[in-house]
Amino acid sequence: EDVKGSLKLLGSKGTTGTQASFLELFDGDQETIDRIDPMIAEKMGFKACCPVSGQTYSRKVDTRVVNVLAGIAASAHKLSNDIRLLQHLKEVEEPFEKTQIGSSAMAYKRNPMRSERIASLSRYVMVDALNPAITSATQWFERTLDDSANKRLSVPEGFLAVDGILDLCLNVVDGLVVYPKVIEKRLMSELPFMATENIMMDAVKAGGDRQELHERIRELSMEAGKNVKEKGLDNNLLELIAADPAFNLSEEELKKTMDPSRYTGRAALQVEAFLKDTAAPVLEANRDVLGMSAEINV
Incomplete structure (x- = not known):
């Protein structure tokens, strides 16, 4: 909406952009010529026309448009990567049809194909953004075929690809499956490492030396990590800390720090504020197109 609202129409500039033919047509009447572009812009739904141009508008305009598409694509790519990684960890899954084949070779697999x-x-769209940039940089004094032919491919194809991307995003998000128990299990296995800062602060309150405790936590974390990675054991960092007199904390006291909600900060409030203050107004302004769904062949 921001880019669309700032776009200017080429206007009626004549063969080379100089409006020379209009000087002839209106017997040199500059005031009449000056009224033409604003009238055309209003009729076509634009706020204004380009003040100066050649035969065509600058292809830098196309770079702005396709860069918006590339930005959408980059966000969608990030979303898809996160989902693929979380599906690998069995924490979430994208929709999977009853008769869907997840792998042509391994029947048990449920690949995140969407x-x-x-x-x-x-x-494709992110790389496509280079097309109008290069076209703009190499635009000659007049429109040439390498200019127009490239534009007619890169700009429409960018829009078509993003349309497909958003259909896929709708489909994935609409049917996303979350496995809280798997998430909780993984979180609790890593939480002792995440809680070390809080544990250190509690130990300082109990009379410990901050510098000494920091070094001991570093050493014990390395030992616990080694047990997990090399020996395949559970994370025993809390037991190691409880057994160290420098901390003066019991295992029972340490386990009280294992409440995950203590480590999420303001995340929940931030998301709620975003939905209310940022997302909701956009959804409300586009209410007429809400309720869309996307059927995807996999």
Whole structure:
């Protein structure tokens, strides 16, 4: 909306942009010529026309438009990557049809094919943004075929690809499956490491030396990490800290720090504020197109 609202129409500039033919047509009447572009802009739904141009408008305009599409694609790609990583960890899954084949070779697999397709199309659009930039940089004094032919491919194809990307995003988000128990299990296995700062502060309150405690936590974290990675054992960092007299904290006291809600900060409030103050007004302004769904063939 920001870019669309700032676009200017080429206007009626004549063969080379100088409006020379209008001087002839209106017997040199400058005031009449000056009224033409504003009238055309209003009729076509634009606020103004380009004040100076050649035969065509500057292709830098196309770069602004396609860069918006590339920005959408980059966000969609990030979303699809996150979903693919979380599906690998079995924490979430994109929709999976009853008869869908997840892999042509391995029947048990449930590959995130929609998210993979989002990434593929998004990569195309991000690279496509180079097209109008290069066309703009190499635009000659007049419109040439390398200019117009490239534009007629890169700009429409960018829009078509983003349309497909957003259809896929709608489909994925609409049917996303979350597995809270898997998330909780992984979170609790890592939480002792995440809680070390709080544990250190509690130990300082109990009379410990901050510098000494920081070094001991570093050493014990390395030991616990080694147990997990090399020996395949559970994370025993809390037991190691409880056994260290420098902390003066019991295992029972340490376990009280294992409430995940203590480490989320203002995340919930931030999301709620975003939905209310940022997302809701946009949705309200586009209410007439809400309720769309997307059927995807996989």
